Amino acid sequence: MSDIYKNNDALGMAELVRTKQVQPKELLEEAIQVIEEQNPALNAVIHKMYEQAEAAIENNEWTGRFAGVPMLLKDITQEIEGEPITSGSKAFRSYRAKKDNEFVRRVRNTGAVFLGVTNTPEFALMGITEPAYHGPTRNPWNLNYTPGGSSGGSGAAVAAGMVPMAGANDGGGSIRIPGAYCGLFGLKPTRGRTPAGPIFGRHWQGASSDHVLTKSVRDSAAMLDEVHGLEKGAAFYAPPFDGSYLDCVNQPVAKKLKIAFTTESPLGTEVHPECVEAVLKAVKLLEEMGHFVEEQGAPVDGRKIATGYLTMYFGEVAATLSSLEDVLGRKAKSSDVEPQTWLLGLLGRATTAEEFVLSLREWDKAAFAMEAFHETYDLYITPTTAFPPAKIGELEPKPMEKLLINAIGSIGLGGLLKKTGMVDQIAEQSLMRTPFTQLANLTGQPAMTVPLHMTKDGLPCGVQFIAARGKEDLLYQLAGELEQTDIWIDARQLMKEKS
Incomplete structure (x- = not known):
């Protein structure tokens, strides 16, 4: 893996393409090489589209924000015209998508190059990615452990350096759980912020939203700039945002925040000490940054x-x-x-x-x-998960x-x-292992996981931040600041260690 591919996020790669310092074909070749090297052990990519990607490069004018950047999509709801999408189930083994869904169409318009589809549990129903049809996906930090689910294939692919970002969706934690387990940044947008159609007007009664898993905060923000906005016929519409989420990443939070936090499971079940430590570490950091933080649970049953x-x-x-x-x-x-x-x-x-x-x-x-x-309270903090990653097959x-x-x-x-x-x-x-993430899905709030802790076993452990509906801008502002701190886990370090 070259230093260019290893050290750059998606926006960095796109800038190199725009300034002609690198050709899209070079990035594609790098991505294919890493997938071929890493995927036999990880099983993150279950459908490869190399020829389609090469054809897309020949026909692309390279005008979009992510022009020439290799990208993977998830094997559920993110339908690519003519390509298989199995939803992790043998029942769909012969199904081919009839057209791009709206989220995919908007991502395609950014110039990103689709070169495959990532693994997911059957119908995205589990917090681990071990479908019987495609087999388990493994965590790049330790192959004996799960990368989480249901966007586990995407999480593993990004953490392993196959691509700088990958499509994901979140109906009960499916962006945030793999983000936490793989040392990535993952934001679930406000209900209705990203499109769901045209086959469906809503996913999981509005609980599920599509977005991406990324190594950098700015990649997530830039992609949300590109894909958010009104979709005609959709069941939900998020509070409008007229600014740039990418700009928010570089803007310090304008005021000192009042933040609530808890380390207690809403089910009254056990929370692992490492997950508690992750939150307490974040609380200490936020207090050092001048914010007011106090222990207070959410007012829900x-x-x-x-x-x-x-x-x-x-x-x-x-x-x-x-x-x-x-x-x-x-x-x-x-x-x-x-x-x-x-x-x-x-x-x-x-x-x-x-x-x-x-x-x-x-x-x-x-x-x-x-x-x-x-x-x-401006924000509510919890562990992203109640336990670090489980071993493959443990659950x-x-x-x-x-x-x-x-x-x-x-x-x-x-x-x-x-x-x-x-x-x-x-x-x-x-x-009981993932009791914290569902709240934001049911209420429609935006929520993010940030990689602020590494367990004694060398596995990432995420911290969740929840904001009021429509306040992704505040989450991105704070995440941009946290990303500059010493305790932020940069998944690119894993790539350097493995190379």
């Missing part, structure tokens, strides 16, 4: 947030399984998807319309509560659990499961 999130989750899986008929030409069977996915679908089919509506009302209550909270169901899941799935006992109260147990077990 954490268990209601978890239950409301999973109610949507169950319903969305059930709807996805029903829509498979259009792809398969028949009704979906349990053998078409992973057993856990089928079980989630059964729970969705056992969920009533009344329960679904009541859960959405809880989302709205939480949104109003957080708006009031931000009248006092797989145990043999007896697999037998139980298969048995329940085969006889369709979703309704009985709900009556036994097992949904609450599922909520705790599935979210």
Whole structure:
């Protein structure tokens, strides 16, 4: 890997292309070389588009902000015309996208060169990336550990230096969790800030937003400048922002902030000492910068947030399984998807319309509560995750659990499961490692993970910052300042160590 490719972020590469110090073809060749070297061990890229990328370079006029910069997209919702998109499932193994979705179209207009698609868990349902169809993706910092999910393939690819940025989306933490585990910057935008169409007007009832994972803050901000804005027909529209997010990165925060923080899980479950230390380190730094920081939890019921999130989750899986008929030409069977996915679908089919509506009302209550909270506090800080990365396979169901899941799935006992109260147990077990990220998805707030801590085992550990709706500019301002501090983890260091 050359120093040019290793040391530059996406904007740096684009500037070299613009000033003719490097040719797009050289960057593409570098990207391909790194993918071919690293991917056999990482399994981050599950579909390669080298020939398409070469053709795009020949036809590109190199006028966009990221002209000539290699980029990967994610294997769910980010549809590229004519290319496979499996959503991490064998059920979609023969599916080809009919057209670019709007997010991809806007990214393409920046001049970025698409050269592949990254791995994701089946239907983006897990905080780890270990789909049965494509196999597990591994963390570049330590191959025995997960890069997180559901944008784990993108996180691993960026951290390993395959590309300077990659497409991602976040419906419950899927940008921020891989960002935290891979030592990257990841921002989930305000609901409606980035486009969702044209196939859908909303993703996961507005909980999910598309954006990117990056090594530098400025790359994330510059891409948001390019892709944000009104999409006709979309279900949601974010508060308008007329400035430049990229400019915000270089503007110090104009006032001393009042910031709340917590290290306690909203579920009342364990938080690993390393994740606590990450937050306390950030608090100390912010106080040294002159901001007022105090310990204060969010004014929401954490268990209601978890239950409301999973109610949507169950319903969305059930709807996805029903829509498979259009792809398969028949009704979906349990053998078409992973057993856990089928079980989630059964729970969705056992969920009533009344329960679904009541859960959405809880989302709205939480949104109003957080708006009031931000009248006092500019930002809310938590660990991004409650635990450092798990080992590959560690979170797989145990043999007896697999037998139980298969048995329940085969006889369709979703309704009985709900009556036994097992949904609450599922909520705790599935979210206890990542209980902090769902709040911003349900309330529609912007939230970012910043790489401020490294565990004693040499694994990155992120800190989450949540702002009021529409305040990505404040997050980028603060992130730009934090990026200049000594405790910021620069993933480019990993590339230097590996080279």
